[in-house]
Amino acid sequence: MIIMLQQFINRKYELKFLNDKYNENKKELIIIYGRRRIGKTMLIKKFVENKKYIYHLCTLDSMDENLNSLKNKFAEITGKDYFNDLKSNFYELFKYFINEIKSDKVIIVLDEFPNLIELNHGIVSIMQKIFDELMDNTMLYIILSGSSIGMMEDELLSYKSPLYGRRTGSIELTGFNIRNIKYFYNSNMEDLIKINAVFGSIPFYLSLIDRDKSVEENIKNKILKKGEILYEEPKILLKEEFREPRIYELILRYISMGHNTYGKIVNATHLDKGNISKYLETLISVRLVNYTLPLNQKRRGIYEINDYFLNFYYKFVYP
Structure with a gap:
């Protein structure tokens, strides 16, 4: 074979x-x-x-x-x-x-x-x-x-x-760190940080980058252009992973906009409190969201999208 x-x-x-x-x-x-x-x-x-x-x-x-x-x-x-x-x-x-x-x-x-x-x-x-x-x-x-x-x-x-x-x-298996990104886009450290902040750490996303184009051109051509894989990728990812992709998309959108506490997410989405907890737990279990508690505290933690590309997408592309 x-x-x-x-x-x-x-x-x-x-x-x-x-x-x-x-x-x-x-x-x-x-x-x-x-x-x-x-x-x-x-x-x-x-x-x-x-x-x-x-x-x-x-x-x-x-x-x-x-x-x-x-x-x-x-x-x-x-x-x-x-x-x-x-x-x-x-x-x-x-x-x-x-x-x-x-x-x-x-x-x-x-x-x-x-x-x-x-x-x-x-x-x-x-x-x-x-x-x-x-x-x-x-x-x-x-x-x-x-x-x-x-x-x-x-x-x-x-x-x-x-x-x-x-x-x-x-x-x-987890994503690559910034040191590995140079294999996909060999440039100066500032550009590597930009690439990491936008395309994230998923090997497939990084493999789509055009080495001969600037970071800005790659964003325009690979993410913002209709028909490109990354333009629809988050929607496809959520449809494959969840039975109610629109609700998860709504939650990710508001987290990316800074509504990163439980109370803020409830107020922004207008969803039932009990259901919100289940949705957030599911997002954490599939490694799309992190929950971080303040030092020495057991409550009032913050939720963050655990993927730079998804965070970029829902903050700048989805709207």
Whole structure:
């Protein structure tokens, strides 16, 4: 399987962690999560280069569609065409596959795993059963990746999860710091600070910058121009993440305008106090908003957008 890679930047620690686990020569169950556009898939595809692996992007089509895709990939990597004719479920499919590879070192990536959870909540328990009953004496390396931070933490990482105690490692991927921005826009420190303040720290957003244009031209051409990806990106992000994107958009807009305490947000949005608390907690859980308390105090903290690009967008572009 050949995958064309875009320019891969940084992620040295994360890549070393994944390779160190790979070199332990035992069964592995690794959880990788982080918000959309953060570079999870890029990291995974860089890690599996020159290794024996299967990459499957989980979809919401149906469980059968996902199973058929996996059957095809299992047949391809083992050279056994019978996989495509199997009428087996998820557990049985892995049982056949592990019986074929035996002690071979193979990586299986299930990207956007939360989609499978949406289709069948019992899939997490099935993965636990696969890990406990089938993976002993193997060097199977499974990666479960996802953009839904709340679901990944609740369903895979929490104490109540069937996979609790099974995972052998986990990575929450975060944005780049200002030192990495020079790889996208090699200029003086003042311009790098401007780029960081506007485009933020998300690798995908930074990759859209035109190195040959000024900061101001990049803002005009990449963010303010209708039809460009970043012009609609925040709306798309909220639609993918939330069931009520307009309400979250309203809250982010007012926080960006300086209404950054609970009382100010309630007064500005005119939303029910009880609901506001839930919306703010959700925004914090998906890492879009930070809540900061004053030193030695337990109340009257402030809310800040945890993304420079979203803050810029809702303060200057959205209005």
